[in-house]
Amino acid sequence: MEPNAKMCEHEGKDLKDATMYRQLVGSLLYLTLTRTDISYAVGVMSRYMQNPKKPHLEAVRQILRHVKGTIDYGLLYKKGEDYKLVGYCDADYAGDHDTRRSTTGYVFMLGSGAISWCSKRQPTVSLSTMEAEYRAAAMAAQEKNPVFHARTKHVEVHYHFIREKVLEEEVELKQIKSEDQVADLFTKGLSGSKFESFCHQLGMVKILEADVEGEC
Structure with a gap:
């Protein structure tokens, strides 16, 4: 868009x-x-x-x-990469013009390609950017931990949930610069150059032109 x-x-x-x-x-x-x-x-x-x-x-x-x-584009997973699980999350505060609800976006990378992602409107209105992003972080943390996956019931409040996971060292939070925040792809419309750049960073390439020998 x-x-x-x-x-x-x-x-x-x-x-x-x-x-x-x-x-x-x-x-x-x-x-x-x-x-x-x-x-x-x-x-x-x-x-x-x-x-x-x-x-x-x-x-x-x-x-x-x-x-x-x-x-002819698809996700390319390269061999020999550092297979560390890294997640990005963001929220577009009050971006829905009908309800003023925010949109959560997250993506998890394993090596060179995205393996899990989501773009979803939050269920209730957030009263601040911080609240919207806290909810987005909690949703991403649930995806990281299969016990608290988004498709299962959980009773922890978003704010305490992410705080506990950080204290338990299950999740490490880092601030990402806007120009490097690939989760923006899942929360808002982007300019052509940024859109293409983020897609490439997530491992989406033109498969027929890529060197796919030994890749998947």
Whole structure:
């Protein structure tokens, strides 16, 4: 999606039949299992499944054009890399124009490629940037620890959860400069150059042109 692109629930004309929209978004959601580059945009468009408008359909078509133009791209995992698990997380404070809820984004890298990622609107409104980012960090920490995976129930409050994991040395938090924060790919629309740079850092390359001998 374009930087500062605004998608709203009630702007634009209704679609005569929303079936195609829902089918397209459903197919794109399936693609996000291996396509880090469309995770944020598809997540945003999935919010309008109930009553999509014409601008929403045009945005979905734009995603499809991007997929068509990058059909030969994929995640490349190189041998001989340092297989240290590193995670990035961020939050786009109050980025949803309809609800003013924030969007959590995180990605985990193992060696040269992304192995787990998520772009998800937070369930409630955050009252500050710090609160939104605290929630994002807690969600990423849950992904790191399979016992507290996002698909399981947990009772720890976000703030104390991440604090405890740091004290227990299960998680180490580091501040990342904006220009190096690859999790931005999952929280907001980016400029073309930054978008391409972050995709490359996550291991998404043109497979046919890459030196893939011995890789996977």
